[in-house]
Amino acid sequence: MHVAINAVGVGVLKDSLPILHDLTFGVEPFAITGLIGPSGSGKTTLMRSIIGVQQLTKGDLTVLDKPAGHPSLRARIGYVTQSPAIYDDLTVEQNMRYFASIVGAPSQIKSVLDQVHLTHQARQIAGSLSGGERARVSLAVALLGDPQLLVLDEPTVGLDPVLRKHLWELFAELTTKGKTVLVSSHVMDEAERCKNILLLRDGQLLHQGSRQALLSQTHTDSVEDAFLQLVEEHTNA
Amino acid sequence: MHSRMTLATARRVMQQLLHDHRTLALLFVAPCVLLGLLAWIYADTPGMFDRLGPPLLGIFPFVVMFLTTSITTLRERSSGTLERLLAMPIGKLDIIMGYALAFGTVGIVQAIIASMLALRVYGLDVAGPEWFLVVVALVDALLGMSLGLFVSAFARTEFQAVQFLPAFILPQFLLCGLIVPVAQLPHVLERVANVLPLTYAVQAMQEISLHVSISHTAYRDVGVVLLFVLAAIVLGATTLRRQTK
Numbered sequence A: 001m002h003v004a005i006n007a008v009g010v011g012v013l014k015d016s017l018p019i020l021h022d023l024t025f026g027v028e029p030f031a032i033t034g035l036i037g038p039s040g041s042g043k044t045t046l047m048r049s050i051i052g053v054q055q056l057t058k059g060d061l062t063v064l065d066k067p068a069g070h071p072s073l074r075a076r077i078g079y080v081t082q083s084p085a086i087y088d089d090l091t092v093e094q095n096m097r098y099f100a101s102i103v104g105a106p107s108q109i110k111s112v113l114d115q116v117h118l119t120h121q122a123r124q125i126a127g128s129l130s131g132g133e134r135a136r137v138s139l140a141v142a143l144l145g146d147p148q149l150l151v152l153d154e155p156t157v158g159l160d161p162v163l164r165k166h167l168w169e170l171f172a173e174l175t176t177k178g179k180t181v182l183v184s185s186h187v188m189d190e191a192e193r194c195k196n197i198l199l200l201r202d203g204q205l206l207h208q209g210s211r212q213a214l215l216s217q218t219h220t221d222s223v224e225d226a227f228l229q230l231v232e233e234h235t236n237a
Numbered sequence B: 001m002h003s004r005m006t007l008a009t010a011r012r013v014m015q016q017l018l019h020d021h022r023t024l025a026l027l028f029v030a031p032c033v034l035l036g037l038l039a040w041i042y043a044d045t046p047g048m049f050d051r052l053g054p055p056l057l058g059i060f061p062f063v064v065m066f067l068t069t070s071i072t073t074l075r076e077r078s079s080g081t082l083e084r085l086l087a088m089p090i091g092k093l094d095i096i097m098g099y100a101l102a103f104g105t106v107g108i109v110q111a112i113i114a115s116m117l118a119l120r121v122y123g124l125d126v127a128g129p130e131w132f133l134v135v136v137a138l139v140d141a142l143l144g145m146s147l148g149l150f151v152s153a154f155a156r157t158e159f160q161a162v163q164f165l166p167a168f169i170l171p172q173f174l175l176c177g178l179i180v181p182v183a184q185l186p187h188v189l190e191r192v193a194n195v196l197p198l199t200y201a202v203q204a205m206q207e208i209s210l211h212v213s214i215s216h217t218a219y220r221d222v223g224v225v226l227l228f229v230l231a232a233i234v235l236g237a238t239t240l241r242r243q244t245k
Helices: A043-051 A071-075 A092-103 A106-115 A131-143 A161-176 A188-193 A211-218 A223-236 B003-019 B021-041 B048-078 B081-086 B092-121 B130-154 B158-175 B187-193 B197-210 B216-238
Strands: A005-014 A017-027 A032-036 A058-063 A077-080 A149-153 A180-185 A196-201 A204-210
Touching: A005 A043, A017 A043, A017 A058, A017 A196, A017 A204, A032 A043, A032 A161, A032 A188, A043 A058, A043 A077, A043 A149, A043 A180, A077 A131, A092 A106, A092 A131, A092 B003, A106 A131, A131 A149, A131 A161, A149 A161, A161 A180, A161 A188, A180 A188, A188 A223, A196 A211, A196 A223, A204 A211, A204 A223, A211 A223, B003 B021, B003 B092, B021 B048, B021 B092, B048 B081, B048 B092, B048 B130, B048 B158, B048 B197, B081 B092, B092 B130, B092 B216, B130 B158, B130 B197, B130 B216, B158 B187, B158 B197, B197 B216
Parallel strands: A032 A180, A032 A196, A077 A149, A149 A180
Antiparallel strands: A005 A017, A005 A058, A196 A204
């Protein structure tokens, strides 16, 4: 596998408004790629396209060597939406058991809950947990069944810094186990933890490639400064 | 369709119901209380409860299941869990049949409790076999469930879903033959009544209360209602879209 995700001229229109413009990029396998951009830049739409739940208006999108949305991909991708998609009226354990039975991985419930530090909350009703805890339940569900590609929409928003650091370590660990991780964030700081970066603004890619290349090309030392400079160049051009 | 996923979905829906005590109370107690009220209303009017009891024994579970199912499914859509499920290796029919199985089980229990109470405690007297009364009540509960599943696709909020009750259920209630026999309705309305499922549900109940053995009409009515159930389930499955524009 050359690239985990390959996009050629991908465009999405919603109610005849362009959300994504002609995106062409590749995502390196077995690494963390950050999809970074302000809110409203099209991150979620792009992620939904990769998952296959968003119809493309044009272009080709290949995910793990299959066209996006291919039925065989459903077992190979773990997806975490921005707001936790879990059953608030069930306990954490009941949530896990249901989703585990769908992907056929009931033996992984314990280890996955352990990975996201939720072992002690297993018996609690999901709706009674804090926002950060619910987000981690949602992440735990995505980890079930050993998916090769993890698509995580703002998984670390609102978390305690200690926990956030732990999750980034977890993502890094997953890449050493042969998984590809695509993480979106509107917080530029988070980009510092990613090997590669897709910088998105108004549905257009400002940068794709390694973070190092981004910093050296723009002669800056933070992704935030690089972003500002690229926007400036873009508006002047 | 995978039986493992259907069963897992049914178990999950049941667990959700078990956590929700008020809904459980609504499901089991409301039809019983309403039938009791009806028996009381006609306490001094001989024969009326025997005439109206059976149709309402079918209608109450129908309405309660319609409401519960449409709101539960709508909640699944709006909480994002449906989108998550559709991005996972589970079939649409697994989801729908899981719901059908869970609510069908609730429907069976509900139908048995309500019928037994009506027959043993409220003194309902029917000419036909009592077990068939339970069967028709169950089929009516399934009808409510499948229609609720279907219409939930057209509501965006729980508020809208509740509005489907007056918009979708009350016209059927007025035309089903309970207020005026279908044959005595104006011609156009009679034709409309003949394509509505509740008409057949109510007619099956009326047949049991009148005839000692199960009539052909009653069998046909149950068959028609089951066809509506099947159609609503299949249409419901097509409203679950894996992709959005």
